Amino acid sequence: MSVFTHAGNNFTLMRNVRGVYQLTALFFCFFLNFEGKAQNFSNTGKEFWVGYGTNSFFYTQDANLNKQEMVLYLSTGDKPAKVTVSVPGTSWSKAYTVPAHSAISTDPMPKNSAADNGADARLTGEGLFQKNIHIVSDVPIGVFVHTYGNFSSGGTTLLPVETYGYTYFSLNTSQDYTNSYSYFYVIASEDNTVVRITPSLATKGGRARNVPFDVTLKKGESYNVLGAQQAGTIGNDMSGSKIQSVPGTDGRCHPVAVFSGSSRTGICMLVFNDNSGGDFIMQQVFPANAWGTQYLTAPTSTTLSTGLLNKNRFRVFIKQLGTRVFRNGVALSGLQNNSYYEFESMVGENITATGPIMVAQLILSGLGCGSLGAGDPEMIFLSPIEQAINSVAFYSTSKEAIDKNYLTLVIPDNGLASLRIDGGTAYDSVYAHPGLAGYKVVIKALPLTPMQHTVASDSGFTGITYGLGRAESYGYNIGSYVNNLAAIPEIKPDNSNETYSYVCTKTPFHLSVKTIYQATAITLHFSRVTDIVPATDVTITNPVPSGTAVIKGKTYYIYDLPDSYTFTRGGEHVVPLSVTAPSIDNCSQSEILNITIPVHQGPGADFTAPSVCEGEEVTFNYVPKSPDAGFSQWLFGDGTSSKVLTPVKKYDDGGTYQVTVQVVRDYDGCWGDTTKPLVIKPAPDVAFQLPARICMPGGEATFTNSTTVPGNANAAISWRWQFGDDGMATTKQPVYRYAAARDYTVKLYAASAGCADSLSLPLPASVFANTPVPDFMLADTAFCSNGAAGFTDNSTYDKTLPATWAWQLGDGTTGTGSNVTKNYTQAGTYNVSMVITAGGCTAEAVRKPVRVYNPPRVDAGAEVIISAGEKALLKAVVNEADAKIAWSPADQLTGGNTLQPVATPMLDQLYYVTATGKAGCSSKDSVWVRVYNDIRVPNVFTPNGDGINDFWEIKGMQSYSRATLDVYNRYGQLVYRKTGGYGTPWNGTGTGGNLLPAGTYYYVLQPNANGYGKITGPVTIIR
CATH class of the missing domain: 2.60.40.10 (Immunoglobulins)
Incomplete structure (x- = not known):
């Protein structure tokens, strides 16, 4: 039981409801259904890189030269995969289709430029290599590497690019074989990658021990490091070499992959024994941030019997000096090369530490160090129980003289009931793990037939698979989570005082984060998490831990989040966590951690x-x-x-x-x-509008129904109206007639789909009004077309009410107002009507005929010209024979009431005649009687502007308004004309306004009056 301190109090590490102590999230199936693994990082993915690791056969000079082969095993889950394997920078590429729930072996990787389209992916020495192997799939797959040939083989599980880290340590075995090397290499998954390599010992290429150097890599490039050889068969063991990504020219650190191994080595190898020898080793290294603090080991079985366990060697690598490591609770001693402890064992071990560690299980050379049966060296990196899984698929093979294939699992006791290997419950051996109660070791002998295998349980397990033969072996981890273990979530539902390793859907909870780093800044990226509310990032600057927890000897700092969160959907949800701390060993002193929160379905x-x-x-x-x-x-x-x-x-x-x-x-x-x-079900929303006015008598009232059923515009509605006087209706828009004007209450019932409502509204007596009795008066009985006709309202109505009038005047024109005046232009009979509205009540139109007469048309005759003392006969005419005639002035007339009287004026006189016909309609005309005097024409004038005799003054011409005057020069040309009388005397200018020269001119004067003809003669202009 672990104890931690939180906010000044001591608590025991909470256990889940099944009684199993848990430090990390409960893991769900991630392999057989890749899409269901949320964002947990594992050995399954869509993109991988691997190098063709340095092999002793690259250097041999005998007939076995280049006899090794390297193949990939591609393993699918519940979806088929389309996979491309290529060597970028060359034309070598292979496409594969892998059915669901199966695995295939690829063609061998290219090793000969002439035979493989110019591609050779082998890492043949120390330094930079550009041709590495790239695997891309359209769905997540597992990829396993197997290199074999001439009694030499090795295998590894590949990790996808999303698991790549920034800090690694090379994990190797001892190096003991002729012309062979301990090695490691790094591959870049992105351009502009810079790695700093610090060899733990001197390298074949001349790099010094513990002296770092930087290498710049493009995407897909690798750098291979070989340990220098010592005397005889011994070479430098490169364990503990550090590989770290540092900022490139873009200022960023880029993730990388690292592989460790040996071109060939023996482990406790017996000399001159056909069953013992050296073997090729290549394993992909887990990034340092995925190392755990607890590992449960199980020794491999022998080829003699499944239950007969063999001796293995174990190396426990530490990340930081000062980390204490325990074997079944006893501290290990004898740290080698400042990087690892080593021991041998034939039983299961419980390895724990105060800091992150990595454990390698080594299969010895055949019969070496007391081992039994056939076999040869192999190195397998184990998964910590923090990275345990509960469902995997892997591949076994018989290539290169394999006699036995095995699967060895470490699983909690309560996981046995649900354990399925290849879909079945059978296995060959099971025993209690001697290092930790509550765990079992399960061993299953696998067929030699190359095939895919599956393992599933409702509890997390760790496992390895391996094949053994005479002087031959291969092995690798069957699958693992590769999550960053530097942070652990602590979940506390809002309605509980306990903490749990999971939360349920729709259950509000508070989150605390335990991290091994004493952080200076923390950001939780909730915006990248699906199905969480609120999905807002939270950044805490200079966070203060609420406490610490010591878990398996490792101190965690606890940081509490203030807000409450809720997941809306079950499954594993991963919350990315950015932590900045001085103790983080990378270029930015920051690290992206992923905390997994299992979300269960809540109760029903x-x-x-x-x-x-x-x-x-x-x-x-x-x-x-x-x-x-x-x-x-x-x-x-x-x-x-x-x-x-x-x-x-x-x-x-x-x-x-x-x-x-x-x-x-x-x-x-x-x-x-x-x-x-x-x-x-909604009741009708009853609404109706009362009539604004009800006119009496008649009492017609129109009600407007605006009832609706909310949410259903087409609902069927039934109606029942009550009008307050025992009257009823069932129509939607009724028209009802009231007999008397008084107060009423109107009520409407509406029902739809069995739901009803009603509305009552008061109908006051003030709504009622009497309809006006229309009438109008004429200003006269008949009208003249040249006069005004007047109409005046004479209706009976309540004068206190507002009223309006609408007149139709019989000729298409209209009028408004109580009094209207109209000018008719044509004689005839016109039907005039008037409609009055008072207080909102409109009476029927009242109509009356109107007679319009035209006045007589009278003409006074033509102008009459007489000499003084003469009589003038006025000759007027009229179109109506019975029209009455009247002349004025009448004092100089004889017969002033006749059409043709005789006038005797002494001077010019204007006479008016008026004719009066029907309805007193009259018209008037006038005529001039002109009285003429003698005309005296001078024969000379002097228009020189001296004011004397400048005009040609013709005496007596003012009486002759119709006179004309023409003046000609001596050539007979007209030079001046005057018509319409001689009101303005001539000043000697021509018709164009020019001054005429002095001389004698000839004139023709026509008075155009009775008694006068033409008057002609000369006139002289003197200037």
Whole structure:
């Protein structure tokens, strides 16, 4: 049991409901259904890189030269995969289609430029290599590498690019074989990658021990480091060499992959024994941030018997000096090369540490160091229990003289019941793990036939697979999570005082993060997490830990988040966590951690509730679904809630309400709920408008119905009206007639789908009004077309009410107002009508005929010219024979009431004649009588501007208004003309306004009056 300190109090590490102590999240199936693994990082992925590791056969000079082969095993889950294997920079590329739930072996990787389209992917020495192997798939797959040939083989599990890290340590075996090397190489997955390499010992290429050097790599390039050889068969063991990504020219660190191994080495090799020898080793190294603190080992089986266990060697690599390592609780001693402890064992071991460690399990050379049966060296990197999985697929083979294939698992006791190997429950051996109670070791002998195998359980397990033969072996980790283990989530549901390793859907919780770093800044990237509320990033600057926890000897700092969160969907959810701390050993002193939060489905519940009308009571009945959960509360969908088990509620408004019943489980605080729609049938929203005016008598009232059913524009509605005087109607828009004017109450009932409502409105007596009695008066009995006709309202109505009038005047024109004046231009009879509206009541139109007469047309005759003392006969005419005639002035006339009187004026006189016909319509005309005197024409004038005799003054011409005057020069040309009388005398200018020269001119004067003819003669202009 681990103890930690939190906020000044001591607590024991919380255990889950099954009694198993858990430090990390519960893991779900990630391999057989790749899409279901959320964002956990594992050995499955879509993109991988690997180098063709340095092999002793690259250097041999005998007939076995270049006899090794390197192949890939491609393993799928529940989806088929399209996979491309290529060597970028060359034309070598292979495409494969792998069916679901199966595995295939690829063609050998290219090793000969002439035979492989110019490609040779081998890492043949120390230095930079550009041709490495790239694997790309359209769906997540597992990839395993197998290199074999002439009693030499080795295998590894590949890790996808998303698991690549920034800091690595090379993990190797001892180096003991002729012309062979301990090695490691680094591959870049991105351009502009710079790695700093610090060899733990001198290298074949001349790099000094513990002297770092930087290498710049492009995407897909690798750098290979070979340990220098010592005397005889011994070479430098490169274990502990550090590989770290540092900033490139873009200022960023880029993730890389690292592989460790040996071109060939023996481990406790017996000399001159056919069953013992050296072997090729190549394993991909886990990044340092994925190392754990607890490993459960299990020795390999022998070829003699599944249950007969063999001796293995174990190396425990530490990340930091000062880390204490324990073997079954006893501290290890004898740290080698400042990087690893080493021991041999034939039993399962419980290896724990105060800091991150990595454990390598080594299979010895055949019969070496007391081992039994056939076999040869292999190195397998083990998974810590923190990275345990519960479902994998892997591949076994018989290539290169393999006699036995095995699977060895370490699994919790309670995982045995659900354990399935290749779909079955059979295995060959099981025994209690001697290092830790509660765990079992399971061994299964696998067929020699190359094939895919699957392992699944509801509990996490670790495992290795390996093949053994005479002087031959291969092996690798069957699969692992590769999560960053520098942070652990602590989950506390809001309605519980306990902490748990999981949370349930819809259960609000607070989150604490335990990290091995004493952080200066923390950012939780909730915006990258699906199905969480709120999905907002949280950054804490200079965070203060709320406490510390010592877990398996490792100190964790605890940082609490203030907000509450809720997951809406189950599954594994990964929250990316950015931590900045001085102790983080990379270029930015920052690290991206991924904390996994398992989200379980909460307990179940159900309920029943009838559909009722709005305003009616509905009873909710809780129906339990989970025996371990109790009722919590109701959420009625309208913002109200209740903690009564069987509540009764009224909804004021119709509609569909999402009703939720919530339950809570006592032992883990998990919420569960069921939400179902409850239809509250809406009653009609009754509305109508009263008539603004009801006119009496008649009392016709029109009601406007605007009732609706909310949410259903086409609902069928039935109606019932009550008008307040025992009258009723069932139509939507009724017209009703009231017999008397008084106060009434109008009520409308409306019903739809069994739901009804009503509305009553007062209809006051003031709405009623009497209709006017229309009438109008004429200003006269008849009118003249040249006069004005007047019409005056004479209706009977309540003068206190506003009134309007509409007149139709019989000729298409209209008028308004109580009095109207009209000028008719044509004689005839016109039907004039008037409509009056008073207080909103309109009377029927009243009509009256109007007679219009034209006045007589009278003509006074032509102008008369007489000499003084003469008589003039006035000759007027009229179109109506019976029209009355009147002349004025009448004092100089004889017969002033006749059409043709005789006038005797002494001077010019204008006479008027008036003719009066029917209806007194009259018209008037006038005529001039001119009285003429003698005309005296001078024969000379002097228009020189001296003011004397400048004009040609013709005496007596002022009486002759129709006179004309023409003046000609001596050539007979007209030079001046005057018509319409001689009102302005001539000044000697021509017709164009020019001055005429002095001389004699000839004139023709025509008075155009009785008694006068033409007057002609000369006139002289003197200037």
